[in-house]
Amino acid sequence: MESLKTIWSTVVQEAVAENVTLDDVYQLIETPKQAGHGDLAFPCFILAKQQRKAPTVIASELAERLHHPWIKRVVAVGGYVNVLFHRNIIANQVLKQILDNGSTYGSNSSGNNANVPIDFSSPNIAKPFSMGHLRSTVIGQSIARLAEKNGYMPIRINYIGDWGTQFGKLIAAYTLWHTEYDTKADPIRALFQMYVRFHKEAKHTPELEDAGRQWFVKLEAGDADALALWRWFRELSLESFNHLYQRLNVSFDLVRGEAYYNDKMKPIVNELKSKGLLEESQGASVVRLDGEVPPCLIQKKDGASLYATRDLAAAFDRHTSYEPTRMLYVVGQEQALHFVQVKEVLKKMGASWADQVEHVSFGLLLSGGKKMSTRKGHVVMxxxxxxxxxxxxxxxxxxxxxxxxxxxxxxxxxxxxxxxxxxxxxxxxxxxxxxxxxxxxxxxxxxxxxxxxxxxxxxxxxxxxxxxxxxxxxxxxxxxxxxxxxxxxxxxxxxxxxxxxxxxxxxxxxxxxxxxxxxxxxxxxxxxxxxxxxxxxxxxxxxxxxxxxxxxxxxxxxxxxxx
Missing domain, CATH: 1.10.730.10 (Isoleucyl-tRNA Synthetase; Domain 1)
Structure with missing residues (x-):
């Protein structure tokens, strides 16, 4: 069954075919504010200039010419043509469709089972699952279900934050202070307290930052002690996350951390170099971008990778693995520049599919008008x-x-x-x-x-x-x-x-x-x-x-x- 809006648009467009397209008419259709004025309305103002007539005159003339078996009455109300449909005819059609299809009513096959990787939730390991990650989680899960309802094949990806300089800092904190915390009763909370303490003490002891950087360099180099601690942090975190995901009715097809791309970043860097896209800037490596977009940082001066490096590797991996029609990233709007940069770098690298990358951004979760976030070591869990x-x-x-x-x-x-x-x-x-x-x-x-x-x-x-x-x-x-x-x-x-x-x-x-x-x-x-x-x-x-x-x-x- 065609929608009532489509039926009404078609009836109107056929009567004024020389002036507007069906899509033009469809976009203009309104629902009258007062139910007694009709079910749908077409504003005739767009036709006034073309026909050199007042909208009220055009509406009156059109009302005489618009007919369809499902239409009970057409009336002109000011500059609008309003339609009233036959109640029982429409009710029979709609209710029968729902009776015949049940919960699949409204489903369509427009996606043709095309793959759509959806990156959402993405919490950081060794930290409590805070309210700050709720929005990405529930928006992403709903979008995945909408994809299925529209005939697509969503690939739900939990791209967890399990790599980066923060883990060097956490390892440094753990090696210094773990005996002072109860890591058995509530390990995630204990690790988080150590991480917060690290940042507080680093303000007065700058060498702590150096220790954190050194530990991350060791981690990237495959140091056995660093890797053992990192794996333990990751295992504890995933167990905690899964418990919450079960409560939220959220599931994933793929749980993959940033660390997965450690051995896949070097080819990206090499390709950027071979295409002459990589430049040095204050000891770091960047890709300069067009217009007013700031350069994209690819490697720090100590050789450490960054979010952009890993996201580039992940984008190529997802494109190769799934041949998708869309690649969605459900991430807060604060990361808008990051995704603009990643997309622009992909284009410079010659990725014809770069426009498939879509940042599905969202606003902040507020409490008392202020952002819900880490504050003096406290999070809303x-x-x-x-x-x-x-x-x-x-x-x-x-x-x-x-x-x-x-x-x-x-x-x-x-x-x-x-x-x-x-x-x-x-x-x-x-x-x-x-x-x-x-x-x-x-x-x-x-x-x-x-x-x-x-x-x-x-x-x-x-x-x-x-x-x-x-x-x-x-x-x-x-x-x-x-x-x-x-x-x-x-x-x-x-x-x-x-x-x-x-x-x-x-x-x-x-x-x-x-x-x-x-x-x-x-x-x-x-x-x-x-x-x-x-x-x-x-x-x-x-x-x-x-x-x-x-x-x-x-x-x-x-x-x-x-x-």
Whole structure:
């Protein structure tokens, strides 16, 4: 079934074919602010100059010429041509599609199974998994699920920070002070405390920085002691990360650290040299870039590699391994210059696929208007936040439904869902203010609100005794159900748009619209009664539950059937 927006665009474009393209018309289509004015509207202002007529005149003339079997009425409202569709015809089409396809409704095969490596989460080893890595993790996971829904083959890559000068500093700190910390009870926290101490003491003891650099040079040279400590740090960290990923319902196809590219950087450096792209600058090696883009630093003066060197090696490796159509990097917007530089270096190296590299940037996570980050050795740990959220969710559920089965499991789903949805409902490039109080309420624009709406729908279906076998033709829908039908009809287009723009907030916001329409319907119509419309009403409930569950899954959120 073509979308209503496509149908209306086609009808309008055929009537004014000599003036605008179908895409022009499609981009101009609006939804009237007042529902009584129609379902969709075409503004005629773009035609006024071409036809040398007032938009109101053009709208009146067009309204007489626009026809389609699914269109009930076309009216001119000011300079707009508004359309009202036949409710029951559209409802039959939409609901039947969902009944036939279930959770695959809205899926498409436009990707043709093309590979899309998605680099996300990417925490640093030997540090607690802080709230600072939450955004990359949940945005990346949702984008991967959107890729699948659009027929692509995502390769979820956790490119962990396990290399760099900071590990030389950590090894130096460990060799100096490890006997003073309890590395058995909570090794990650102990290592982090040593790392913080290193930076504090280095301000007054500059030779510590030299010791850190020397240890990293040893690490890059394959020193046995340095490598043994580094491997231990890495093993402890991955074990800690995996526990959190399980709680967040996040999975990866490939966990690969920066260290993997140690033996793959030299060919990159050699190629840059052979093409005359590498220059010396204050003892370091750089690639000068065009325009106002600063030079890209490839090697430090002590020969140590940098992020750019490793990211170049990783880009070539991913291109060779997967032959992708897009290569996505879900990384904070603070790294925008870095990705511009990497992309420009790839172009200078002759990589015809350089434009496949896409930086999917996002804003900051704020607390009290300030960035959530390491501050005087303190971090906001994700596990602590999840535990607190779960305790609050449990208290709320106990007050609402004291005899709920498996209350602990439901509370965990609500807590995780609240945290994820609070992030993903915002356009990713916007900053997000963190607030447990706001995200855990069961009213308003929250994850628990959507989960509760889904549970309400499932309860209605159970009480009404509805089954798919009972459903036949939709005879007549209530006027109050029309906003639901429109939201369901728009679902496939939202899935395409969210993928194309790598923006999960489009899914989150649409689910809120659907849930609000459903809850209004629920408050205005007796769904379970003895009327002839009972089966149709329950069918609508089932389709809402199906799309809500699928949409929450796209966001990485589980939907409890009872709350």
């Amino acid at each position: 994700l596990e602590d936040v999840l535990d607190e959220a779960k305790n609050r969710a449990l208290a709320s559920i106990q007050a609402r439904t004291p005899h709920l089965f498996e209350m602990e499991k439901v509370a965990e789903k609500v807590a995780v869902g609240a945290l994820i949805f609070h992030d993903l409902k915002h356009y990713r490039q916007n900053d997000v203010e963190f607030s447990l109080e706001q995200m855990l309420t069961f009213e308003g624009e929250t994850g628990p609100y959507l989960q509760y709406t889904f549970a309400r729908a499932k309860t209605l279906l159970e009480k009404g005794g509805w089954s798919e076998a009972d459903q036949h033709t939709i005879t007549e829908i209530d006027e109050e159900a029309w906003p639901i039908v429109k939201a369901l009809e728009e679902w496939p287009a939202k899935i395409k748009q969210a993928w194309q723009q790598t923006d999960p907030s489009l899914i989150a916001r649409h689910l809120l619209s659907l849930a609000k329409a459903f809850n209004t319907f629920y408050s205005q119509v007796r769904i379970i009664d003895d009327s002839a419309n009972k089966a149709t009403r329950l069918t609508i409930v089932w389709t809402v539950a199906t799309v809500l569950e699928d949409g929450l899954k796209l966001l990485g959120i589980q939907a409890p059937e009872k709350m």
